[in-house]
Amino acid sequence: MKRAILIGLIIPLFAFAKQKDKPDNGLEVFSGTNYVRAVITAPTNNVSNYQATITSIKDNKVLWQGKVEAHKYTENGKEKVSLTVTNLSPVLWTPTNPYLYELTIKPSDGINQSEMRRRVGFRIFETHDGNLYLNHKPIFLRGIAINPPGRGIPAAVEKSREFALEYVKFMKSIHVNIIRIPDDENWYNVCDELGMMVFGGNYSGSVDEKKPPVDYDKAVAWYEEDKFGPISHHPSLMIYAMTNEVEYGGKLGDAWQRFLKYAHGKLKTWDETRLYIGNAGYGFGVAGDICDLHRYWGWYYNSPYTFLHVRNNSEIIPFKKPVQPITFTECVGNYTGPDGRYNLTPDHKNPGSQLNWTGHAPENEQAHLADEHQSFTFQRATETFRQLRTINPELSGIFPFTILFYNWDTVEKFADMHPKPVTEQTKISYQPVLLSWECYTPQVYAGSSIKPVLHIINDDDDFNDLKGAKAVWEITDKAGKVYSSESLALPEIKYYGAWMQKLNVKIPATLATGNYSLSGKILQGDKVVSHNIYPLFVANTSFVTTPKTTNVLLYDPSGKTAAAFNQLKIAYKPVTSLSNLNANSTLVIGENAAGTALAGQALTVKQFVANGGRVLALRQDSLHLPNLNAILNHPVKNVVIDLDNPKYTPQPRPSRNGYYINPERPDNEVFAGIDREKLKVWSDYTDWDLTQKGFPAVYPVTDGYVVGNKDDIKDIAVLGNFGVALESIAIGEMFNGKGSVLVTGLDLINREGKDPVATRMLTNLVAYTNTSKGHEKYPLISETIRWGVYETEKGVLTGVNSGLMVNPKAILKGKNTSIKTTITAEGHEIAGAPSGFNTRPGIQYVAYGRRAWGPYYLRGFGNIPAVADADKNNNIGKAQFWCRIPQGQRTSITKVWNPADVPLNIKITVNGQSVDQEVKAGETVMVNCPVNSSTVGMQFSADRRMVILETTFK
Incomplete structure (x- = not known):
């Protein structure tokens, strides 16, 4: 099957290379499964008929040709004509067979006008009974929401056809069937050719620069002519976003809903071949065809297990919902930078989230732990969503908004981007036919039993039923050695259907303590249709022993x-x-x-x-x-x-x-x-x-x-x-x-x-x-604390209690260091303007010291640090920590940096003895304080712009 798909791609790509892809101005094309409608704006006067030809790009075979009557009308103050050809029998465009035609139109009344061309594909995207349908067959959207263009990749690279081809080919190789991209003709053409569905349109919080529009008809005209019209001919485009994350409550929310309902009604008659999301993320489907949500469970709030709530609409939607497909076009998150660590973007949710998932692990472990959490969250979200379709059949698509590649700003070609480990998880969790483990026992004893539920979800890309298959599951170690194996013949599982079975899996009693896997496969003969694993930590009897205690x-x-x-x-x-x-x-x-x-x-x-x-x-x-x-x-x-x-x-x-x-x-x-x-x-x-x-x-x-x-x-x-x-x-x-x-x-x-x-x-x-050993109130500091480097801080800081806030420093990592990139000035990130968190994933924000920021709290649901002082005009922050130091050390030396353009003061107090020092603009100085005990209580009081870099005791 893979070979056949590859050949099918090669042939049309060769043909496309010979064709002009530049769109004709003033021509919109809308195609269903058996018709095509062309709309010409500002047509040639006095033309009553046009000659139309529809030709297969693959083999130049003519699907249809003849005269088409022109229906003239005025819309938005502009003269237009509509041409419709019906009763066609084309090869339909699908993700595995992206069959394309060329539509040619020219006047047939002897008018001397050059012909107009548009590449088209025949398909229709609809909703029925709470599900999404492509060409009258249900389909589940396995999406990715964060993609180029517009993410910092050098423009000449990201807008090139070659880059788009390699990128989309890779996404298809990991079983993604829909992506979200901005308006770019090269990218849309590639998606048309390779069979990648697209979620596009107006991914903005405004409409024609208005929030919300007052002149409804003018705003609808903007959608039709400026935003949606230029991309409407692309068969890969399945869903139009009308707005993104605009207000959904109160007077402003009501105003948005009124407008979006009106606009949706108008747009649905303009292009009936696609679906509309009125307010992506927050609109709950009140306007549009889809109930779409954005939830970052497992990233900066909640847990990926929170996705279990989607089985019940009443738990995720604040009113009784009509029958309507549900999509999550943003979820998962996990904003890591080019070196793999969490991107500590300032004045945002990322620093607090990083601590949630990778904590105070040493710097050399942060990237690995971030990758693991990203993959775990991706797996929990996407597979739970698919498993739950047996309970909530309206679950129709999921789009993680998560960063899949390490490099962006510095790449010269797609190969320089380097996929993150989460792409391997994507390839597993997005398998069209998915074997998925529902298991909540990651840590077990040797000789015990676990009771996982085996889920099989059939979203076969060719819409086939699963027949003559069996499931095999094994307990294996890291090297792949099999310790036990069982199998089960599967019933026939219809396309878009699912099957589940609770199992009783015995963990061999002879296993040594260590890491193992519950490994599962679906086999049709010798062919592996799907595979998946569930990691297990197995402990033998020596792992837990009776403690020696007294009294x-x-x-x-x-x-x-x-x-x-x-x-x-x-x-x-x-x-x-x-x-x-x-x-x-x-x-x-x-x-x-x-x-x-x-x-x-x-x-x-x-x-x-x-x-x-x-x-x-x-x-x-x-x-x-x-x-x-x-x-x-x-x-x-x-x-x-x-x-x-x-x-x-x-x-x-x-x-x-x-x-x-x-x-x-x-x-x-x-x-x-x-x-x-x-x-x-x-x-x-x-x-x-x-x-x-x-x-x-x-x-x-x-x-x-x-x-x-x-x-x-x-x-x-x-x-x-x-x-x-x-x-x-x-x-x-x-x-x-x-x-x-x-x-x-x-x-x-x-x-x-x-x-x-x-x-x-x-x-x-x-x-x-029960022992007298180890009960130390404070950690021992025997080496320099490099603030923001967790392994040197030795646990002296705990949550928001210390008041010491990490200071991010923006750096650029990657191969192409000659590319000029604008980044925030060093050191001013927290005190200055907030960053764009994920809009530039190729810029790495790393910890570079800390600021005395307290007292502070986490504001709102974004975890953004907010000053808790009653006096909002007071920019003096406070912080403190306690530690032990080796006997005989009598001086603390703190390295501080003033990144501001004015002098700033800092006061450092150690066990009640204080030193005040002014630091000139841009200077880095050492502030010495006497230490009178091996138990240290240290306080900082300074302008919140001051950066504390290091503390050493001597």
Whole structure:
């Protein structure tokens, strides 16, 4: 089949090379499956008939020729004629057979006028019963929303036919069947030729520069003549966007809806061969043919599991929706730059999002982790969308707005762009016939069983039914070695149909601890129709061992935590009263055991801690945490927003539940045997699948918390945090006197015996609390802190609490360094104008120091840092951190840079001793402060434009 497609492409491409592709002015062409209609603006006077010829470009065979009667009319103040040829029997244009013709028109009344030509294809794009149809067959759109032109690629390169050809060929090779592109004739011609469907039109928040238009007919004329008309002859164009992300609520939203409804009615009679999205992203289908949404779940808010909400329209659309196709023409996100790291574009959502997904991992791991998150989010979003069609058949297309290539501004040819690993995920998740695993158990024990659901979705590019196939699944290791294998004969699966089956897969008991895969294939004879994998971490019996503990007291009225301790053979003594705690004992407060009885004994427990006692407080929900606060020196707050709340705009953050835990102090004993990868998603313990209500229990954190007062962070060792800008705490040790209380929001007890990582975490927490070693309030700083380089900061900064905001620096990376590119001036990014975040993905923004920005909070749903000062005219920011330094060091040396064009002041205080210094415009200076202790509390007070580059202790 692939060979046949290739030959079909080569023949017409040869023919196209001989043809003039420049469009004729004043000629619009609209073609369905059996007719073509041409509209000529400002026609030659007194012409009543035209001679028309329709010829196959592939073989010059004439489809139709003859005279066509001219129907004259006036529209938008302009004289026009319409010519229609019906009852044709053409070869239809499809993505696998992009068959094209040439339409030639000239006057037949002896008028001396050159003929007009237009290349055309016959097809129709419609909607029926909530689905999209191409040529009367349902089709699912596997789209990509961020493509050139207009992304910074040198104009001579990106607008060339050769570049467009290579780009679109690549997109087709990874099973993308529709892309979004700006208006460019070369790109449209290539999409026509290669069979790439296009979503185009007015991807703007205005119409003819008006927001919204007042003169409706003038705006409709702009659509017809200026925006849509010049691209209307391209058969690859399937959907017109009328606007993008304009207001949808209030008076302004009502005004937009009135206009868009009117315009849609008019445009539908102008071009009936395509579909319209009235307000891409926000319009909910009120105007247009498609209910289109933009949701960045799993990028700067929510989680890719939030896509499970799309099975129920009432959860994602704020009113009862009519039967209408649903598309997400923007989702996924993940804005990384040319070196693969998250692009820390200023005054935007990216810095906070980066911390959410790659945290404070070392610089040399950031690109790899970003790639992994991008692929994971892409897979979850796209495959969940396709799986859910069995429940919500109106789900019709998904377009990740995510950056697929490393290089843009510096390329000389397509090969220089270098695809990111997510393109391999795209190739899998966008397979026309898709084998997809619905599985929520990424971490399992050897010898246990998992119950994945096998989904098979048939979106065959040639509209064929799947017959005579079987599914094969195996447990394999990284080298491809097979440890177990099973198979199942598949029923016939009709085109655009789906089939699912819950399996019971045994994990071999002999497997060593390590990474494996559940690998699946669809076979027709020896042919692999589809393949997919689900990664598994398998632990053998030695991964979780009973911790050696002494004098562990367990306060657990419900007995649930006690049952888990019994299974793990953790030695403990149950207690019901906390009035006589032994100073040599460790107190464990079971999950949700902090009731009013505990609060009533708070003074005794606080004294126990102050005298050197250790307490482990397991997860407490919002009903129980207030009682736990009675024993803490500084109260903390539960947050109650659900991570998967689908309401738009997103709810305020942080959320109570979360994943992708950042190990702030990875060398701490609580993380023994557990790396960052194992802290992303944990195994569901509810045996959940798509047919059930609710969500799978996959989030490691279900009851995270935040400090009540940011200054209280000085007495809290944040061991693990999570969420946007790492604002929420998953594991924190709170110090009081000689002892401490370790408080965790992890969902552990429910996973005992089911998830080896969660169980290992539970035993680690008990072991750590039960020992006197490692309980350090502050991290040790023995080398220079290069601010913004996480591995040198050693966890001294936690979320928004420190007030130190990363300062981005714009740089350009790539092969062609001779290309001139305008980028924001170094150092002024946060203080100056915001960047275009993804409009120039070839410009890399990297951390270059930090600014004293606090107090600040994250504004709105975009995570954009906003100053929290009551005095908005005060540009003095504050920041602070605490650390330990080696004995004998008596001086702090801080390197600061003033990027402004005026002198700025900075005040640095160390343990109460302050130094004030003025820094001249453009200068970089060293500010020395005395240090009087090996425990350091350091504060900065400076103009928010000042950049703090380094701090060294000597």
